[in-house]
Amino acid sequence: MDTDIDCIWAAWSDMFLSAVNECISRRTVKRTSNAPWISGDLIKLCRRKKKLYKRAKKTCALSNWNKYRKFNNYVKKEYNSARRQFVNNLAVELKTGNSSKPFWNFVQSKRKVKYDLASLKVNDSYLNDDLSIANCTNSYFSSAFTVEDHENSPDLEYITDEKLCNIFCPVTEVEKLLKNLTIYKSPGPDYISPCILRECAQVLSSPLTLFFNTSFSQAQLRSIWKSAHITPVHKKGSKNIMENYRQISLTCIVPYKSRVIVNMWNNLLKDIVHAGSLTLFRNRLKIYMNID
Numbered sequence: 001m002d003t004d005i006d007c008i009w010a011a012w013s014d015m016f017l018s019a020v021n022e023c024i025s026r027r028t029v030k031r032t033s034n035a036p037w038i039s040g041d042l043i044k045l046c047r048r049k050k051k052l053y054k055r056a057k058k059t060c061a062l063s064n065w066n067k068y069r070k071f072n073n074y075v076k077k078e079y080n081s082a083r084r085q086f087v088n089n090l091a092v093e094l095k096t097g098n099s100s101k102p103f104w105n106f107v108q109s110k111r112k113v114k115y116d117l118a119s120l121k122v123n124d125s126y127l128n129d130d131l132s133i134a135n136c137t138n139s140y141f142s143s144a145f146t147v148e149d150h151e152n153s154p155d156l157e158y159i160t161d162e163k164l165c166n167i168f169c170p171v172t173e174v175e176k177l178l179k180n181l182t183i184y185k186s187p188g189p190d191y192i193s194p195c196i197l198r199e200c201a202q203v204l205s206s207p208l209t210l211f212f213n214t215s216f217s218q219a220q221l222r223s224i225w226k227s228a229h230i231t232p233v234h235k236k237g238s239k240n241i242m243e244n245y246r247q248i249s250l251t252c253i254v255p256y257k258s259r260v261i262v263n264m265w266n267n268l269l270k271d272i273v274h275a276g277s278l279t280l281f282r283n284r285l286k287i288y289m290n291i292d
Contacts, residue, residue, distance in 0.1 A: 005214065005215055005218060005220040005221070005222055006222060006223055008211060008214065009211065009222045009224075012207060012211065013190060013192070016192070017191065017192070020196060024196070035083070036086060036106065036109075037082045037083045037085070037086035037087075038079075038082070039082065042075075042078060042079060042082055045074075045075045045078060046075060048071070049068070049071055049072055049075050052064070052067055052068040052071055052072075053068050053072075055068075056068045087106075090102055090103045090106055091103075099182050099184045101184040102184070117133060117137075117232055117234075117239070117245070119240055120132075120133050120136060120137070120240060120242055121238075121240040121241060121242075122136055122242065126240070136242065137230070137232050137242060137245065137247075138230060140242050140243075141230060141232075141247045167216045168213060168216070169209055169212045169213055169216065170209070171205050171206055171209045172205075173209075174205045174208050174209045174212065175201050175202060175205035178197050178198055178201035178204065178205060178208075179198060179201045180198075181194040181197055181198040181201075181253065182194060183195040183198060185253060186229075186250050187250070187252075187253060188227075188228060188229060188250050188251045188252035188253060189224050189227050189228065189229060189252060190224055190225075190252045190253075190254065192252070192253055192254055193253075194253045197253060197254070208254065224252065225251070225252050225254075228249040228250055228251045228252075229249070229250040230247050230248070230249055230250075231247070231248045231250065232245040232246070232247060232248075233245060233246055233247070233248055
């Protein structure tokens with residue numbers, strides 16, 4: 001049996017994506033200019049209103065005009081009610097903390113200024129093709145990253161002889177994490193959707209648990225999990241200057257090693273650390289896991 005972590009993951013992910021392409025149907029979603037709160041029922045009402053208008057205009061009968069005006073007022077009332085309900089749902093979802101993405105998508109759709117990176121000024125010249133802009137922004141964001149010198153790190157004296165050398169991840173822990181995924185997150189370089197992971201959490205928890213435990217025992221991490229899709233986002237100032245952009249990293253959804261370790265540390269420390277200090281331990285541990 002091959003024990004290389006990259007080979008194991010490559011074989012499993014290829015099989016998983018093949019099953020996804022074979023079993024999950026795909027459809028092309030047409031972009032529409034309609035507002036997101038306009039439902040199919042509201043579209044039917046608008047079509048009926050249009051028919052009443054054409055009939056009233058053709059016949060010029062007062063009764064038909066009265067029917068049109070009455071139905072037009074009803075459609076306006078339903079439209080305003082649907083819009084208020086949509087905005088209220090966004091506010092509730094933002095308040096509960098489930099996901100803020102639908103709210104910010106709605107805000108972005110209402111903005112008149114679009115921040116599309118179509119041209120970039122570099123050394124008194126302008127880059128207009130997508131590949132050159134992507135390579136240039138990638139080099140800039142990479143240069144801004146601080147690389148720590150691990151070879152010259154100071155030696156620390158151990159105050160205990162006991163070590164946390166055996167990390168075991170149970171299936172129930174992985175299944176719990178998968179079921180709590182946010183489906184609005186974008187997939188990373190592995191192209192595995194969080195929606196599929198959450199819907200198939202019970203089935204996928206066993207192979208992912210086996211993979212995580214193998215990764216723990218070998219102290220290795222899948223190379224693709226160390227990469228990310230980078231999206232430049234405009235901050236302020238001129239949109240042609242590279243320094244006016246910040247990066248958003250779209251990482252893989254699957255790697256839960258950090259969360260598994262955080263949960264294990266919480267269970268280990270809750271009986272030996274004061275409750276007031278436990279939150280500080282949790283926050284620092286999450287930071288260390290993200291840096292790693």
